[in-house]
Structures are given as C-alpha cells and as structure tokens.
Amino acid sequence: MSAADVPLWAALPAALLLICGGLLALVGSLGLLRLRSFFARIHAPTMGSTLGAGCVLIASMLTSTALAQRPVVHELLITLFILVTAPITTMLLMRAAILRSDRSES
Amino acid sequence: MRRPPLVPLLPAVLLAVWLLLNDSVAPGHVVLGAVFAWLVSAAVARLRPLPAWPRRLHVAIGLCWHVFVDIVRSNIGVGRVVLGAARRQPTIGFLQIPLQLRDPHGLAMLSIIITGTPGTVWAGHDPASNTLTLHVLDLQDEETWIRTIKDRYERPLMEIFE
Numbered sequence: 001m002s003a004a005d006v007p008l009w010a011a012l013p014a015a016l017l018l019i020c021g022g023l024l025a026l027v028g029s030l031g032l033l034r035l036r037s038f039f040a041r042i043h044a045p046t047m048g049s050t051l052g053a054g055c056v057l058i059a060s061m062l063t064s065t066a067l068a069q070r071p072v073v074h075e076l077l078i079t080l081f082i083l084v085t086a087p088i089t090t091m092l093l094m095r096a097a098i099l100r101s102d103r104s105e106s
Numbered sequence: 107m108r109r110p111p112l113v114p115l116l117p118a119v120l121l122a123v124w125l126l127l128n129d130s131v132a133p134g135h136v137v138l139g140a141v142f143a144w145l146v147s148a149a150v151a152r153l154r155p156l157p158a159w160p161r162r163l164h165v166a167i168g169l170c171w172h173v174f175v176d177i178v179r180s181n182i183g184v185g186r187v188v189l190g191a192a193r194r195q196p197t198i199g200f201l202q203i204p205l206q207l208r209d210p211h212g213l214a215m216l217s218i219i220i221t222g223t224p225g226t227v228w229a230g231h232d233p234a235s236n237t238l239t240l241h242v243l244d245l246q247d248e249e250t251w252i253r254t255i256k257d258r259y260e261r262p263l264m265e266i267f268e
Contacts, residue, residue, distance in 0.1 A: 024181060024185070027188055027189065028184075028185075028188070031184070031187075031188035034188055034192065035188065035195070035196070036195055037195075037198065039198045039241060040196055042241075043243040044184065044224075046184070046222070046223070047185060047224045050177050050181065050224060051177055051181040051224075054177075072129070073126065074126060074129055077123060086221075087217065087228070091217065091227065094228070094230075094241060095229070095230065098229060098230065
C-alpha cells in the first residue's frame with residue numbers, strides 16, 4: 001500500500017479536504033497571535049478542533065476506504081472524542097479567566 | 107403526553123464505540139460489546155444515577171444538521187474576524203440568556219454545542235435562575251444570538267430529553 005495506490009476519485013477530494021483543514025487550523029492559530037484579549041483568543045483555536053479536524057478526518061476516511069475497498073469509519077470515534085473533550089478545556093479556561101478577572105476587579 | 111423512552115443512551119453509545127473500535131459487526135463482537143456495555147453501565151450507575159433516555163431521535167437528526175451548518179458558518183465567521191483583526195478588533199461580549207431547559211443531559215449537550223461552535227463559549231450557568239451566560243467573539247446583534255440558541259438548540263433538546 002502506498003500513496004500511488006489511492007484512486008483518483010478519493011485522492012482529489014482528500015487532498016482538497018487536507019488543504020482546507022490545514023488552512024482552517026492555520027487561521028485558528030493565527031487568531032492566537034492577532035487577537036488582543038484573552039476572551040477573544042479563546043475562540044480562535046476552536047476552528048482547528050471542529051471543522052479543521054473534521055476535514056482531516058473525512059480525508060482520512062476517504063483514503064482508507066479507497067485503500068481497503070470497504071467502508072472504514074473508525075475516524076468517527078476521533079470526532080466523537082474531540083467533540084466531547086475539547087469543549088471541557090475551553091469551558092474550564094473560560095471559568096478560570098472569569099474568576100480571575102472578577103477577583104482583580106474587586 | 108410523554109412517549110415511552112427509546113433506549114438508554116449510555117449502553118447504546120458504548121456498544122457503538124466498541125463496534126467502531128473493532129471495525130466489525132460480526133455477531134461475536136455484537137454480543138461481547140453488548141455484555142461490556144451492560145457491565146460498564148451497571149458499574150457507573152452509582153457514579154451517575156440519572157440515566158439519559160433520549161426520545162424522538164428524528165429531532166436529533168435535524169439538530170445535528172443544524173449544528174453542522176452552524177459550525178461551518180461560524181468557522182467562516184471567526185476566520186474572517188481573525189484575518190480582519192489588523193483593521194478591527196472584534197467586539198467581545200457576554201450575554202445572559204434565560205433557559206427553559208432543565209434536564210442535566212440536555213444542558214450538557216447544549217454546552218457542548220455552544221462551546222464546540224467557534225465564536226461562542228459557554229461561560230457559566232446559574233442553576234437557581236436557570237440563566238446561561240454566553241460569551242460571544244463578535245457581538246453585533248444580541249437578539250439574533252438569543253433567538254438562535256433558543257430556537258435552534260434549546261427547543262429540540264427539550265423535545266429530546268424532557
């Protein structure tokens with residue numbers, strides 16, 4: 001199995017999806033640099049972990065389905081776990097930031 | 107009138123995860139997965155005594171579609187804000203939204219949906235008054251946000267979990 005074995009119908013959309021996913025993750029990370037306050041920055045990386053990761057996972061499903069010549073949907077699990085865990089960190093960071101800013105005000 | 111619950115959520119999800127992990131729907135795996143799902147559900151029942159019994163799964167399909175569309179849309183929105191940040195920093199803001207949804211599983215789902223969508227983060231919930239504090243990256247129109255949360259997410263979640 002090598003990259004050359006992937007048929008064109010899977011390779012083309014997969015490549016496009018990988019580029020899209022990479023761009024989304026890049027823009028999300030760029031947000032960390034360009035947005036000025038913490039509360040604005042917390043929103044940017046979510047781009048990479050939602051649609052960015054989604055694009056990469058669909059690309060992975062396409063290529064492995066084409067290579068194995070049967071539906072391969074393992075990647076749904078990664079989607080599920082990211083979806084369940086990523087918001088928890090974000091919410092914890094958010095709560096911590098709110099408590100800190102409350103304390104510095106009083 | 108309340109319809110009878112469909113399936114308990116936890117064992118069903120565990121079985122699905124087991125089958126996906128093994129990448130097979132062979133009868134042996136189904137049986138083994140079902141046994142594991144039942145054992146784990148029984149073991150964690152004491153940690154979380156309130157089982158989730160979702161109803162009306164057709165509502166959930168529509169909800170998933172809405173969430174997907176909103177994630178795509180808000181990815182584009184946040185991307186625009188980030189790329190345009192040199193010219194204009196976004197106006198961040200907090201919103202207070204009164205909720206009717208009371209079910210803890212529904213609230214958990216709502217928090218995942220809201221935080222998972224770029225541009226909005228669940229910033230807190232007051233159980234006494236049942237108000238949700240929402241943090242929005244680019245707050246332009248408060249009414250639209252409140253309507254989106256209430257109509258697109260809260261109502262279907264209430265139909266599913268209550």
